[in-house]
Amino acid sequence: MAITVEGNLFYVNTEASSLILENRDGDLLLKHFGRKINSYHFSNTIHEKDHAFSGNPSPEVRTYSYDTQRQVIGTYGFGDFRKPSVRVQHGSNELTFFKLVDYHIVKELIEAEGLPNPHSDEQAQTLVLVLEDQVAQLRLTLYYTAFETSATITSFAKLTNLSDEPVVVHRLLSSMLDVPAKQYDVITLQGAYAREKAVRRQNLHQGVFSISSSRGASGHGQTPALLLADRKASEDFGDVIALQLLYSGNFQAFAQENQLQEVRLGIGINDDNFAWQLAPSESFVTPVAMLSYSHKGLTGLTSESQAFIKNHIIPKRFADEERPILINNWEATYFDFNKDKLLSLADEASALGMELFVLDDGWFGNRFDDNRALGDWTVNESKLGGPLSELIADVHAKGLKFGLWVEPEMISEASDLYRAHPDWAIQAPCRGHTYSRNQLMLNLANPDVVAYLKETFDGILAQNAIDYIKWDYNRNMTNLGNGATYLETQMQSHAYMLGFYDLVSYLTETYPDVLFESCSGGGGRNDLGVMRYFPQVWASDNTDAIARLPIQYGSTFLYPTISMGSHVSAVPNHQMGRITPLETRGHVAMMGNFGYELDLTQMTETEKAIVAEQVAHYKRIRPLVQFGQQYRLLNPEENTNEAAVQFVYEDQSVVTYVRIQSTIETIETTLKLKGLDEDAIYRLDGTEKCYSGAELMYAGLTLDMPNGDYLSKQFYFVKDVKD
Ligand code: DGJ
Numbered sequence: 001m002a003i004t005v006e007g008n009l010f011y012v013n014t015e016a017s018s019l020i021l022e023n024r025d026g027d028l029l030l031k032h033f034g035r036k037i038n039s040y041h042f043s044n045t046i047h048e049k050d051h052a053f054s055g056n057p058s059p060e061v062r063t064y065s066y067d068t069q070r071q072v073i074g075t076y077g078f079g080d081f082r083k084p085s086v087r088v089q090h091g092s093n094e095l096t097f098f099k100l101v102d103y104h105i106v107k108e109l110i111e112a113e114g115l116p117n118p119h120s121d122e123q124a125q126t127l128v129l130v131l132e133d134q135v136a137q138l139r140l141t142l143y144y145t146a147f148e149t150s151a152t153i154t155s156f157a158k159l160t161n162l163s164d165e166p167v168v169v170h171r172l173l174s175s176m177l178d179v180p181a182k183q184y185d186v187i188t189l190q191g192a193y194a195r196e197k198a199v200r201r202q203n204l205h206q207g208v209f210s211i212s213s214s215r216g217a218s219g220h221g222q223t224p225a226l227l228l229a230d231r232k233a234s235e236d237f238g239d240v241i242a243l244q245l246l247y248s249g250n251f252q253a254f255a256q257e258n259q260l261q262e263v264r265l266g267i268g269i270n271d272d273n274f275a276w277q278l279a280p281s282e283s284f285v286t287p288v289a290m291l292s293y294s295h296k297g298l299t300g301l302t303s304e305s306q307a308f309i310k311n312h313i314i315p316k317r318f319a320d321e322e323r324p325i326l327i328n329n330w331e332a333t334y335f336d337f338n339k340d341k342l343l344s345l346a347d348e349a350s351a352l353g354m355e356l357f358v359l360d361d362g363w364f365g366n367r368f369d370d371n372r373a374l375g376d377w378t379v380n381e382s383k384l385g386g387p388l389s390e391l392i393a394d395v396h397a398k399g400l401k402f403g404l405w406v407e408p409e410m411i412s413e414a415s416d417l418y419r420a421h422p423d424w425a426i427q428a429p430c431r432g433h434t435y436s437r438n439q440l441m442l443n444l445a446n447p448d449v450v451a452y453l454k455e456t457f458d459g460i461l462a463q464n465a466i467d468y469i470k471w472d473y474n475r476n477m478t479n480l481g482n483g484a485t486y487l488e489t490q491m492q493s494h495a496y497m498l499g500f501y502d503l504v505s506y507l508t509e510t511y512p513d514v515l516f517e518s519c520s521g522g523g524g525r526n527d528l529g530v531m532r533y534f535p536q537v538w539a540s541d542n543t544d545a546i547a548r549l550p551i552q553y554g555s556t557f558l559y560p561t562i563s564m565g566s567h568v569s570a571v572p573n574h575q576m577g578r579i580t581p582l583e584t585r586g587h588v589a590m591m592g593n594f595g596y597e598l599d600l601t602q603m604t605e606t607e608k609a610i611v612a613e614q615v616a617h618y619k620r621i622r623p624l625v626q627f628g629q630q631y632r633l634l635n636p637e638e639n640t641n642e643a644a645v646q647f648v649y650e651d652q653s654v655v656t657y658v659r660i661q662s663t664i665e666t667i668e669t670t671l672k673l674k675g676l677d678e679d680a681i682y683r684l685d686g687t688e689k690c691y692s693g694a695e696l697m698y699a700g701l702t703l704d705m706p707n708g709d710y711l712s713k714q715f716y717f718v719k720d721v722k723d
Contacts, residue, residue, distance in 0.1 A: 003105045003125045003146060009040060010103070012127050012144045016151035016304075017293040019144060021072065021129075026099030028129065028142075030070040033177050034239060035295050044180065046070065051260075055079030068260065070178035073098060073131070073140065073157075082178075082264045083208065083256050087171035087271070088159065090136045094170070098131035098140045109145050112156045112285045114498050116246040116532035118312035123148045137163035152292040152308040154246075158285045161278040168487065169276040173268035174245060175289035179228065181261035187227035187240075187298075188253075189554050193220045194542035194575055196523035197554030199637055203231065204263065210254035212270045216441075216477025216493050217520060218248055218527040225558055226253035228265060233297050235632065240294050240301040243267040244558065246313065247287035248529030249497040250274065273480070275490035290528070298557075299631060299674075306560040306630065313528055314563060317512050318535035322622055323562065324355035324401055324468075324515075325615055326595035331543065331569050333599070335362040335369055339385030343394055348600035350398040352608060353615040356468055356595075357395045358403035363388070365415065370474075371438045374410040375417030377456050388464050396465065403468030403515075404460075408453050409500065410439045410474065424449050426492075428481020436475035443482050444499030445492045454506050461511050471504075471534060473520040497529070504533040517565055523555065536563050536593055543569035543597065544576035545588040546660055546710060549636035549643040552591055561647075562626040566592030568614075570599065582607060584712040586614040587656050591625060591645055594618045621716060624649040631674040633657075648675040651719035653682065658712040659705055670700035682717035690720055 054067035294300030365376030483489030522540035628649030636643035676693035
């Protein structure tokens with residue numbers, strides 16, 4: 001890893017990738033982003049020609065145009081007709097023309113203030129590029145950080161008002177890259193509630209492909225990430241770039257192919273309904289973007305992204321910590337529980353070997369259904385049969401950790417909190433409310449609200465021995481209008497996110513040993529902004545084993561498996577109505593952070609024996625799933641009838657295969673495993689069968705499936721050690 005300056009070239013080099021920039025008379029031009037190059041001499045260059053209708057900044061040179069040069073900032077209004085990265089209203093216009101005036105290399109990570117940042121306990125270096133527009137009197141500072149053991153670069157931007165007048169930022173991307181003309185595909189993670197993170201791959205054509213959220217959260221339907229893959233790139237081969245954002249609010253990401261088939265990539269805050277006023281000498285800082293590259297296809301990109309997130313984004317305290325097997329009472333009881341019911345569930349969980357008991361929604365105030373009481377975070381002692389601390393002590397006495405559900409950012413109209421502070425809800429004057437699950441959102445852009453939430457949840461965590469928090473978020477932002485002025489309201493959605501990060505950084509830093517799991521009706525806010533504080537995310541409310549296959553495939557496409565919650569639930573499944581075997585439900589849930597959410601007290605002895613075996617088995621394979629190298633053997637989106645995932649860790653490997661519909665008169669599927677030691681012999685656990693690594697990888701493992709729908713198999717291989 002090294003950041004160097006050679007002549008007019010800046011190199012931001014990681015172990016395996018390079019970002020190379022040229023300073024041409026103050027213009028910042030992007031020469032390369034991709035596989036590592038230690039020494040660059042303009043072999044790949046834009047031959048400057050007189051392109052019709054591409055304007056020139058100087059009358060002497062008709063061959064130099066911002067419309068054709070590859071850049072990392074899109075200058076607005078001087079002949080670059082692609083999407084800009086900066087739009088600032090100053091004086092009477094939005095024209096900006098930034099020239100490099102200074103740079104320095106800092107031997108550490110520089111953080112974006114008030115926002116989620118990667119952490120680095122190893123050597124990191126940051127290239128700081130300072131650009132100025134003398135006419136607009138604006139300074140734009142770009143930060144590029146390289147980490148010692150990663151092929152990923154992070155970047156963000158800061159805009160400073162150097163003038164004596166206020167200016168308004170209408171757009172400032174976190175990162176922008178222009179890449180050479182080629183046939184590309186774009187890959188995004190999209191979907192909807194209960195079918196999150198579908199991997200969508202499509203050809204990029206001339207025009208703009210974009211995704212965005214204006215929900216005030218990343219949302220179920222899109223993830224703040226955009227991949228650009230060589231059209232020929234496959235699972236194992238080819239160039240792939242990924243832009244991701246460490247942000248949980250309104251975002252945009254786009255790929256724009258222009259008339260020369262060159263491609264501009266950008267990611268940052270969504271500029272719809274956004275503006276940020278800067279008084280003289282104030283600055284606006286963007287969220288941090290992650291720029292990853294792999295020449296080893298989608299698997300290579302996944303490995304790079306998963307490793308970076310595990311090593312630099314997930315809180316360090318939990319990155320290498322095995323996650324407990326949990327029982328959650330939500331689908332077992334919904335709101336209908338009392339102390340006896342909870343303790344009988346905990347008894348069963350403990351007897352079956354589970355490790356964490358989670359009390360979901362309904363433990364506080366008057367919360368007997370989802371129409372009321374959000375905001376009234378006082379324990380309902382008559383429902384819990386006493387103080388929360390007593391219930392926790394009882395659960396702990398059964399050898400289980402204790403977890404609690406909360407939804408701090410919300411307020412019900414039917415709540416004491418609303419009656420005391422109706423103005424704390426997000427709302428616009430004279431517009432009433434828009435309801436969602438009958439709840440409203442608190443305005444975290446208001447520091448008083450954040451202070452109240454800090455105090456309230458600090459109190460709950462200080463007074464109770466809580467080991468885990470499930471932090472839910474069950475609606476999106478509407479009716480923005482709390483600002484005293486138009487501009488203040490335009491700032492509200494981002495100011496909310498700053499309040500949210502202030503709140504969660506405070507609580508997670510004050511209670512570093514509490515494991516937080518993010519939830520938003522499942523994966524409605526499953527992004528790197530929350531993952532910086534909450535080490536795991538409930539991937540989806542959809543617990544049906546078959547529907548979960550593409551959800552889990554997409555949830556681990558960029559994010560590490562250790563960040564993904566996955567549970568076994570009852571049949572018929574509460575979301576899909578489907579009946580699947582308990583074995584299959586177990587196998588699918590074991591591909592993430594394992595748990596159960598069903599009424600264990602209603603299970604037969606045979607079912608309990610299966611569950612006990614699943615729990616014991618997961619404890620053995622847990623390091624493989626949570627820390628191992630993941631390989632996608634069969635993509636459930638392409639192979640609509642099958643899915644297979646493999647994990648390799650040290651001298652072991654586990655393969656999970658699921659077949660959806662029974663087939664007849666077909667040759668059984670053969671899975672070619674990956675990542676094994678060619679010369680080693682692997683024994684199939686629980687049998688005397690042994691295979692060479694080369695055989696499993698190059699000849700493959702042929703399945704032998706019985707008849708029946710929704711069946712699965714799991715193979716656990718352990719390297720045979722010779723005496
Ligand atoms: C939505 C979550 O996704 C569920 O798991 C559950 O916690 C409910 N909220 C509780 O209201």
